[in-house]
Structures are given as structure tokens and as C-alpha cells.
Amino acid sequence: MQSGPRDVAQIRLDNALALFDEFVRNTIKDPDAATLRGLEGRFAERLQIQPSYWSQIKSRSRQIGERLARQFEQQCRKPVGWMDQHHPPSGAAAAAATHAAAHAAATAAPAGDSPLPQDDDERFIVGLVLTYYRRHPQRARTRLLDLLGEVLMPAAPAAGAKAPAKPADDGRGLWASAQRDVAPLKRKR
Secondary structure, three states: OOOOHHHHHHHHHHHHHHHHHHHHHHHOOOOOHHHHOOHHHHHHHHHOOOHHHHHHHHOOOOOOOHHHHHHHHHHOOOOOOHHHOOOOOOHHHHHHHHHHHHHHHHHOOOHHHOOOOOOHHHHHHHHHHHHHHHHOHHHHHHHHHHHHHHHHOOOOOOOOOOOOOOOOOOOHHHHHHHHHHOOOOOOOO
């Protein structure tokens, strides 16, 4: 039984994203801000396409045609026809996919309410914060909580009003306060 054109387009997109994941794993041994910056552009450069074209492929506004699929295979050293075949995730990718699926099923939150990064900008920021935290956990925790406290705590009370209670020193109180006081960001158009 042969797959329809839509199935081939989805398989090629899945495989292109798998190639990008492989590129990221091979490129980022010790993630830091300099390595994370420009990763998508470097991947597009490797594929010999414009970064904007790669962005359009990822956003599903462009499909990967026959010629481009062969180009991806050649540039990523895959056998001819690899882009047209379904490849089950392997090793760490399979574990990550399983974990992500289990987490998504458990939370079942609408996309706008999800705590997971929703786009490249959010993934970049989360990556930067994690890199900083992993290198200097105590300092990062303290500085990030201080920053969140400055940004998210309500303004000073008016004269005669009662000041809000100080959150617990362990950070849980500040986190609960931050979650309560955060207003949603405007969506990109």
C-alpha cells in the first residue's frame, strides 16, 4: 500500500525535524549561550537553504519536495530515499518523545496554557536559563528568584494599606506569588 502525498509530506517533515534534533545533539555537547545562538541558521546553512526557508518548513507553510528531500539526504549523509521512509525514534530521542507524550497526556492543558516552550524564542530562553542554572545552581536560583521578585511582585502598597506578607525563604512562596501575579503575554500575529 502506497502512502498518499500528504503522508509523504508529513514523513519528510518528521524526518527533517529528526535531522535537526540529530544536528543539535551532535553540535551541543556542553550547551551554552553562544552555542544555542544561531543553531537554526547553522542547520539551514548545512542543508544549503536559507534560514527563512527552514523556518517555513518547520511551520508547515512549505513542504519538502522531491529535490529538496534528496538535498537533505545528501547534506546529512543519509541514503537516497531516507527522507521518504518512516524512522522510529531511537535511544534518547525515543525516551524524550515518550516522556513528552506522557507529560502532554497528563497535563492536557490547552496550548496557550502549557508550561512547555511554544516557539523557538521560548526554547532559546529556556535553554539559556537551564545552561546558567546547570553551571551555577545556587547563584542562578538566587538571582532568578530575585529578578522574578522584582518583576512580578505587586507595586508598593498605597499609604495606609497593609504590605503583603514576605514569601518563604525557600522560594516556594515567591514562585506561588509569581504564578498568581503573572498576566498572560500578548500573542504574536
